[in-house]
Amino acid sequence: MKAVRSHLLLCGGTGCRASGGMTLKDILEAELEKRGLSDEMKIVVTGCNGFCALGPILVVQPDDVIYVSLKPKDIPELVSEHFIKGRIVKRLLYKHPVTKQEIPTMQQIPFFAQQELRVLRNRGLIDPEKIDEYIGRDGYSALAKALAEMTPDQIIDEVEKSGLRGRGGGGFLTARKWRTTRSAPGAVRYVICNGDEGDPGAFMDRSVMEGDPHSVIEGMIIGAYAIGASKGYIYVRMEYPLAVKNLAKALTDARAYGLLGDNILGSGFSFDIEINRGGGAFICGESSALMQSIMGKAGEPRAKYIHTSEKGLWDMPTNLNNVETWANVPLIINHGSAWFASIGTKGSTGTKVFSLVGGVNNVGLVEVPMGITLREIIYDIGGGIKDDKKFKAVQTGGPSGGCIPAEHLDTPVDFDELTKLGSMMGSGGMIVMDEDTCMVDVARYFINFLVDESCGKCTPCREGLRHFLTILTRITEGQGQEGDVELLEEIGDGMIWGSLCALGGSAPNPVMSTIKYFRDEYDAHIRDKKCPARVCTKLITFSIDPETCIACGKCKKVCPVNCITGAKKVPHVIDESICIRCRACYEVCPTDAVKIR
Amino acid sequence: MDDMVTITLNGTEIKAQKGTPLLSIAREKNVYIPTLCHNDALVPYGVCRMCLVEIEKGGRKRIVTSCNYPAEEGLAVKTDTERVVKTRSIVMELLLARAPENKMIVDLAARLGVKGGRLTEVNDDCILCGMCVRVCDEVVGVSALGFFSRGTSRMPTTPFAEPSETCIGCGSCVYVCPTGYIKMEDKDGTRYIHNWKVALKMATCKKCGMYIAPQRQLDYIRKTADLPEDFYDLCFSCR
Amino acid sequence: MSPISADQLRKIKLKIQNENALRYGVGRAKVTVHMGTCGIASGARDVLESLLVDIAQYKATDVIVAVDDCVGLCEREPLVTILKPGQKPIEYEKMNPDKMRHVFKEHFIVTEIQEPVEGESGQSNEGKRSQSN
Ligand SMILES: Cc1cc2nc3c(=O)[nH]c(=O)nc-3n(C[C@H](O)[C@H](O)[C@H](O)COP(=O)(O)O)c2cc1C
Ligand code: SF4
Ligand code: FES
Numbered sequence: 001m002k003a004v005r006s007h008l009l010l011c012g013g014t015g016c017r018a019s020g021g022m023t024l025k026d027i028l029e030a031e032l033e034k035r036g037l038s039d040e041m042k043i044v045v046t047g048c049n050g051f052c053a054l055g056p057i058l059v060v061q062p063d064d065v066i067y068v069s070l071k072p073k074d075i076p077e078l079v080s081e082h083f084i085k086g087r088i089v090k091r092l093l094y095k096h097p098v099t100k101q102e103i104p105t106m107q108q109i110p111f112f113a114q115q116e117l118r119v120l121r122n123r124g125l126i127d128p129e130k131i132d133e134y135i136g137r138d139g140y141s142a143l144a145k146a147l148a149e150m151t152p153d154q155i156i157d158e159v160e161k162s163g164l165r166g167r168g169g170g171g172f173l174t175a176r177k178w179r180t181t182r183s184a185p186g187a188v189r190y191v192i193c194n195g196d197e198g199d200p201g202a203f204m205d206r207s208v209m210e211g212d213p214h215s216v217i218e219g220m221i222i223g224a225y226a227i228g229a230s231k232g233y234i235y236v237r238m239e240y241p242l243a244v245k246n247l248a249k250a251l252t253d254a255r256a257y258g259l260l261g262d263n264i265l266g267s268g269f270s271f272d273i274e275i276n277r278g279g280g281a282f283i284c285g286e287s288s289a290l291m292q293s294i295m296g297k298a299g300e301p302r303a304k305y306i307h308t309s310e311k312g313l314w315d316m317p318t319n320l321n322n323v324e325t326w327a328n329v330p331l332i333i334n335h336g337s338a339w340f341a342s343i344g345t346k347g348s349t350g351t352k353v354f355s356l357v358g359g360v361n362n363v364g365l366v367e368v369p370m371g372i373t374l375r376e377i378i379y380d381i382g383g384g385i386k387d388d389k390k391f392k393a394v395q396t397g398g399p400s401g402g403c404i405p406a407e408h409l410d411t412p413v414d415f416d417e418l419t420k421l422g423s424m425m426g427s428g429g430m431i432v433m434d435e436d437t438c439m440v441d442v443a444r445y446f447i448n449f450l451v452d453e454s455c456g457k458c459t460p461c462r463e464g465l466r467h468f469l470t471i472l473t474r475i476t477e478g479q480g481q482e483g484d485v486e487l488l489e490e491i492g493d494g495m496i497w498g499s500l501c502a503l504g505g506s507a508p509n510p511v512m513s514t515i516k517y518f519r520d521e522y523d524a525h526i527r528d529k530k531c532p533a534r535v536c537t538k539l540i541t542f543s544i545d546p547e548t549c550i551a552c553g554k555c556k557k558v559c560p561v562n563c564i565t566g567a568k569k570v571p572h573v574i575d576e577s578i579c580i581r582c583r584a585c586y587e588v589c590p591t592d593a594v595k596i597r
Numbered sequence: 598m599d600d601m602v603t604i605t606l607n608g609t610e611i612k613a614q615k616g617t618p619l620l621s622i623a624r625e626k627n628v629y630i631p632t633l634c635h636n637d638a639l640v641p642y643g644v645c646r647m648c649l650v651e652i653e654k655g656g657r658k659r660i661v662t663s664c665n666y667p668a669e670e671g672l673a674v675k676t677d678t679e680r681v682v683k684t685r686s687i688v689m690e691l692l693l694a695r696a697p698e699n700k701m702i703v704d705l706a707a708r709l710g711v712k713g714g715r716l717t718e719v720n721d722d723c724i725l726c727g728m729c730v731r732v733c734d735e736v737v738g739v740s741a742l743g744f745f746s747r748g749t750s751r752m753p754t755t756p757f758a759e760p761s762e763t764c765i766g767c768g769s770c771v772y773v774c775p776t777g778y779i780k781m782e783d784k785d786g787t788r789y790i791h792n793w794k795v796a797l798k799m800a801t802c803k804k805c806g807m808y809i810a811p812q813r814q815l816d817y818i819r820k821t822a823d824l825p826e827d828f829y830d831l832c833f834s835c836r
Numbered sequence: 837m838s839p840i841s842a843d844q845l846r847k848i849k850l851k852i853q854n855e856n857a858l859r860y861g862v863g864r865a866k867v868t869v870h871m872g873t874c875g876i877a878s879g880a881r882d883v884l885e886s887l888l889v890d891i892a893q894y895k896a897t898d899v900i901v902a903v904d905d906c907v908g909l910c911e912r913e914p915l916v917t918i919l920k921p922g923q924k925p926i927e928y929e930k931m932n933p934d935k936m937r938h939v940f941k942e943h944f945i946v947t948e949i950q951e952p953v954e955g956e957s958g959q960s961n962e963g964k965r966s967q968s969n
Contacts, residue, residue, distance in 0.1 A: 003891035005884075005901035007859045040888055044859075062858040062866070062900045086871045086903035125859065135845060136852025144842040258839025265842055281747060298744070303643045303665050456725065456744075456751030458644045460684075463691035466749045470717050487715055494687030497660045497680065498646045 004042045006083065009059040009124055013048025013207060014242055016055035020072070024056050027072045031079045041083060047211015047246075048203075049124040050365030051111060054094065059124060064105045067092045097361040097383050111362040114381045116343065118351045119327045120367045122212045128246045131253040134214040140259055142330035146222045147267040150333070152182065155226040159329065161337035163349035168194050168285075168322030169398075169426050170502070171348070171415035177319055180309040182227045184317035189229040191220055192294070192313070192320040195236040195243065196278050196285035199398035200449065202429045204353040205323035207365055209236065209243035212327070213250035217273065219326030221260065222333060224271045227319055232273040235290055238280040247275055282399070282453035286501055287320050289455065300455045301501035322427065324353055344370035348414035352425070358394075358432035359386050368413075375409040378432055389434040392533075393517070397426030399446045399453070400506035402513030403439060422513040424506060438535035439518040440525055444472040446510040454503060461504025464495040468511060476536040480526035485515055534596045537581040541597050544585075546571035548593035555585035555594060602670040607677070619663035619674055620648055630663055630676055631685070631705060633692070634726035636773055639735055641665035642727055646688050651675045660684060686711050695719045699776050722778040729753050729770035729779060737769050738821070741793065753792075760794035766811035783808065802832035809833075855897050863900035865943065870915040872906025879932060880914035886933035887916075890940045899944055918943055 010016075010025055025043060032038045049057050054068040058078075065088055067078065074092055081087045093102040094109050106112045106124075117123060126133040134140070146155055160175030181189060193216055197205040209216060220232050236244050251273055254260045262270045276294050283289050284299040291313050293299035312318025328350060332340045341349040348370040354377065357363045361383030368377060374394055378384070385391050393403040396413075402423030404411070411417050415425050433442065451465040468491060471484050492508030499505045515522060524530045531539040544555070544564075549571040556564045556572060563579050566572030574585070574594075586594040600615040606626060613622050618641060623630050633645035643662040650663045653673040660680060675681065689709050694716035696702045702724070706713065730742040730753050741764040745754045755761040766788045771781040780791045788797045788811045797811035809815065815829040840848070857863040869875070869884045884903065891899055907915060912929035916936065919925045920943075928939055 001892040002885065002888040003897060003901070005858070005888055005891075005903075007856070009859070062861060062863070062902055064861065084871065084903070085873065085876065085905060086869075087905045132848055132852050133856070135848045136856055138849065140845055141849070144845055148842060253837065256837035256839075265840075265845075283747070303641070303662070305661065305666050452748045454748045456746070456748045457727075459646050459688050459691055459724075462725070462749060462751065463695060466719070467691070467694070467716050483715075490687055491691075494684050494691070497684040498649060498688050500644060500646070500662075 002039050004040055006041045006063070007061045008041055008043045009046050009061060010043055011047075011049045011055060011057040011059075011124060012045035012128075013050075013052060013055075013210060014203070014240075015048060015052025016057055017242070019052075019055040019069075021056035024058075024070055024072060024075070027075050028058075028079075031075050032083075035079055035084065037079070037083060044127050045129075046124045046126060047122070047128045048207040048365065050120065050207060051362070052203075052365070053363045057124075059106065063088075064107075066094060066104070066106045066109070068094045110383060111364065111366070111381055114376065115367050116351050116369045117367055118331055119208060119215070119324050119353055120212075120365070121331075122215065123207075124211075126212065128211050128213055129249050131214060131250065131257065134212070138334060139214050139330075140218055142333035143218050143221055143259065144265055146225060146333050147265050147269060152226045152228065155222065155333065156182065158337050159226070159332055162332045162340040163337075163344075163347075164325065164328055164332060164340065165348060165415060166322055167324035167328070167352065167427065168320075169424070171425060174321060174325055177309055177321070178223065178227050180307070181229075181317045181319040184310040186315075186317040188231065188316050189227055190313045190316060190318040191224045191227060191229045191232045192290070192318060193220055193232070193234040193326050194285060194287070194290060194320055194322045195234055195240070196290060197237050197240075197323075197427065198282035198285045198453075199427060199429045201357050201431065202355045202398065202427060204355050204365055204428050206237075206240050206243055208323050208327050208353075209234075209240065210246050213243075213247045214254065215327040215330060216247075216323055217250055217254055217260070219329035220273060221264065221271055222329050223319065223321070223326065225267075225269050227317075229319070230271055232271065233276050233294055233313075234273060235276045235278055235284075235294060237278045244275060244277065251275070281455075282450075283455045283501075283503055286503060288501070290320065291318065300457050301503070303500070324428075345412060345414045345417075347416050352413070352428055354428045354430045356382050356430045356432070358430075359389065359391075359434040359437075360384065360432045361386055370414045371412040373410050373412055374404065377413065377430065378409070382432065385432070385434050387434075389436065391432070392435050392437050393433045393439065393442075395423070395431040395433065395442070395446075395510070396429065397424035397506075397509070398429045399449045400424075400503065400509050401426050401429065402509040403433070403442060403517065404513070405517040422516055423509060436533055436535070438476070438531050438533040439514040439521045440472065440476055440531075441533075441535050443510045443514045444469070444476055447472055447507070450503070450507050454507070458498075458500040458504060460495045460498035461500070461507060464491045464499075464504070465507060467491055468508075472511070475522065475525045476531070477538045478525070478529045478536075480522075482526065484526060485519070485522050489515060540581060541576055542574050542579050542581060542585065543576070543595050543597070544572050544574055544589075545593045545595055548591045550591055550593070552590060554588045554590065558584040558588050560584065602668050602672075604668055604670075604672040604674055606674050608675075613668045615669070616667040619650060619652075619661075619666050619668060619672075622668060623650075623663060623674075623676060628676055631689075631709060632664060633705075633724060633775060634728065635664045636728055636732070639728065639731045639773075642731060645692075645724065645726055647685060647692075649681055649685055649688075651678045651681050685709065690716065692724055696722045696724060696776060698722075701776050722776045723752060724776055724778075725751060725753070726775060727753070728773040728775065732769045732773045733764075737765070737767055739763055739765055739767075739817070741765075742770065755793045758794075760796075764790065764793050764795045764797075765814040765817045766790060766795060766797040767814045767817075800829060802835050803830045804835040805832060807832050807834075854895075857898040858900045861900075862898075864896075864898040865918060865920040866900045866902060867940075868902045868904050868917040868919070870906050870913065870917070871903040874910040875906050875913045875915065878910075878913040882933045883914045883916065883931045883936045886936045887940060890937060894945055896944050899940075 056070050058067045081089050090102050103109050156178050164174045165171040279293040279299040284293050286301050288302040289299040344350050351367050353367045393405050395403045418425050447468045451469050454461045456462045492512050495504050495508050524532050534540050563575040602615045630648050632648045634642050641664045643665045648663045689711040693706045693713045697718045699722050733742045734740045741761045771779045782789045786799050799808040800812045809832045871880050914931045916928045916931050917925050
């Protein structure tokens with residue numbers, strides 16, 4: 001028998017699977033077999049590394065080398081060069097977007113270097129389907145400690161001292177919710193994990209549920225013990241089949257080890273968890289709608305004077321927390337509240353996972369200490385704006401978050417600071433926008449999403465969003481009227497104060513924040529009928545500068561409506577009356593002669 | 598009594614049963630609060646957002662719907678602060694744009710001093726107060742109706758918008774609908790409720806031959822109230 | 837799988853940490869076998885095999901094995917470097933499977949169980965030279 005000398009950590013997150021990760025696994029297996037390396041090199045399929053844009057990712061240990069964007073054809077070379085001869089295959093390494101230098105190890109890649117992995121502590125390190133690997137990383141030791149050494153009150157006290165606030169949006173103090181639920185009268189109590197993650201483009205919760213399901217489960221068991229709950233639900237978004245699969249396997253294994261079920265670890269405490277597939281709508285992530293959905297009813301929010309911590313599922317005391325909130329709990333129990341609160345800001349302790357997307361060089365999932373500035377996230381971790389463009393705004397907090405302009409880039413990121421800026425933490429979406437973004441169009445884009453996602457139950461949200469969309473659309477089409485901005489503000493104000501749930505209450509954010517910071521763009525659209533970012537198709541015209549045109553004919557070829565004329569050596573001309581403003585010519589012109597005005 | 602609480606309503610101190618909806622207390626004191634989704638026979642729903650009031654508790658001010666907010670000790674309730682009036686007016690304006698030709702809506706807007714004209718009109722007389730759906734469920738017990746779709750396409754309807762198989766044609770939805778959106782018609786011995794695509798045969802009085810009510814409704818009542826088989830043979834005047 | 841106790845939980849943890857030491861980068865020592873084309877030609881592959889067999893046999897999974905490119909000392913290949921945390925690396929040259937077995941025992945079996953050994957590094961000294969790279 002031979003010992004294994006190398007672990008090949010192949011990322012098995014949804015992103016890397018989508019870029020062919022599992023095909024790669026088969027090819028790698030075959031190649032190892034062929035070269036007689038099967039018993040000394042072990043392939044481990046891990047959870048998501050968060051660097052999905054560069055997938056499939058393979059980390060080779062103990063050499064600590066990370067390969068990115070692997071293709072099947074790279075495998076033979078990788079095996080013979082690196083695995084057999086010990087030579088790193090440079091061309092498959094990550095390249096610094098600016099210096100173009102190859103970077104061999106994860107720790108040296110700025111995207112990873114600046115992160116503080118707590119919730120994502122096992123990221124890329126364990127096989128999520130193996131409970132033993134989780135245990136090997138201290139897993140379930142917090143549960144053992146909580147059950148053996150702590151009373152429920154002590155646990156809640158510890159969580160309270162840690163300052164942990166809910167990661168699902170509102171930033172509610174977790175311990176306070178737990179205490180209310182614990183002391184509410186009821187024959188049974190429930191805990192729920194909110195894994196609905198409806199924000200388009202966000203995938204932090206998915207990555208935790210897929211990549212480290214036991215961390216969520218352990219947190220829930222500890223929470224259930226503290227609260228006195230006997231039953232738990234994990235509500236997982238419909239579109240997350242892999243998360244469901246890995247969670248289901250994790251629950252089965254935890255049950256087999258007696259970490260779930262009757263008399264957990266001999267403590268006398270009994271608790272079990274069931275998975276619930278989400279209803280598929282954004283609003284189902286809202287606490288009261290989510291509970292309705294678990295009970296098999298339409299996922300609509302309920303009046304807010306009844307607290308779910310007192311009357312939740314089947315009118316019993318129920319505590320709902322987000323995936324990331326739960327995953328933090330074992331850490332607090334293991335390392336103590338002081339350790340937890342040692343990073344972050346006064347009002348927001350610990351770390352937060354963000355999904356950083358949009359116009360930055362490095363997109364992906366990042367975990368950073370609370371209080372880090374937006375600039376650090378965007379420029380240090382994100383590697384700055386793509387194609388050397390200028391930063392314009394960052395949208396935080398999901399579709400109903402707000403847009404924050406450059407002047408606030410040095411704001412420390414925490415619950416309260418983002419709210420002060422007219423945006424919110426939400427569950428951690430972060431979309432970076434460059435100078436080519438039209439802020440009115442951005443507002444319209446988010447409202448267009450929300451208009452279909454509002455449940456439609458209450459007047460301000462349903463009707464307010466309808467008119468938001470109408471007004472924003474007409475502004476972007478050059479039909480805006482004097483007074484439209486004020487009307488938007490009035491409607492927004494009515495929605496904020498009058499809506500039944502937080503969807504309607506926060507839906508005006510994209511509109512209100514862009515008006516606040518980019519009012520001049522609204523005015524340009526309305527008064528001058530111009531789109532300063534040259535995005536709104538009805539407000540721009542295309543022409544070819546005869547001075548710079550080299551008459552190469554490329555534009556003529558790509559134009560889908562054949563509106564470009566010109567012969568050899570004769571500068572080309574666009575017929576504005578036919579042009580559909582598709583940008584095709586603009587993209588192909590080698591001399592930038594196509595002008596948008 | 599233990600469960601009496603003291604609140605103030607527009608500055609006046611009032612004793613009330615704990616948990617009573619603020620709207621009921623205000624109505625008793627003749628303080629006007631407009632409502633569109635409230636009906637005393639139904640569980641408060643809190644969706645039209647017309648009944649907003651401002652409450653202050655422990656120094657914190659909030660805007661809540663009075664139709665379902667329960668009276669609590671020490672609550673200060675105000676029905677006409679600037680915030681309330683402003684929010685209610687915009688909600689009214691939104692509803693007016695939805696149903697600009699509906700008399701009830703137009704009259705209420707006028708009463709509240711809200712003018713239309715700024716928003717694109719929708720022309721849908723259903724204001725989604727949900728009274729039809731709720732009365733059918735809570736009072737009649739048939740639950741023939743529900744809501745279809747989300748957001749701006751939300752509407753009350755029968756399952757899959759098919760002709761209802763369970764509707765008994767009692768017309769309760771028609772009677773509670775505040776805007777007259779639900780259309781019912783009795784013609785040639787048949788009751789039509791057009792919105793739910795139902796046409797139900799009416800039972801006739803064995804004596805005078807007058808139409809009593811849809812046969813399905815009478816069967817339903819007889820069954821649920823355990824009445825004798827011949828209970829509905831005669832109309833009320835012939836009994 | 838059957839229900840476990842808190843004590844068994846700790847045992848699983850230790851077992852896995854030991855098994856996966858190479859993944860977490862917290863081994864007791866790192867043994868590098870230099871494998872470039874010349875190393876392989878001179879039998880480095882057999883040296884590696886012998887090392888892996890020993891690690892498996894003695895369950896010394898916290899001894900991390902790495903393969904590295906040749907270091908340009910082709911005439912002394914196969915080369916093996918042993919690095920223990922906080923100590924200077926020791927390099928062995930002209931290795932073969934037998935020597936490897938010996939070096940392995942000397943470093944990871946004999947010394948670890950603190951058996952008094954005479955002449956400490958014995959024969960293997962002949963292949964030893966001080967590290968200069
Ligand atoms: C429209 C809407 C959507 C929401 N979607 C989510 C979601 O997808 N995931 C989530 O954890 N919380 C979501 N929330 C927040 C939840 O209502 C709730 O506050 C949260 O799950 C509580 O957990 P926490 O205290 O751990 O943050 C949403 C809220 C609203 C209003
Ligand atoms: S605010 Fe929007 S989502 Fe919330 S209850 Fe009202 S209509 Fe539904
Ligand atoms: S009457 Fe209270 S919300 Fe409609």
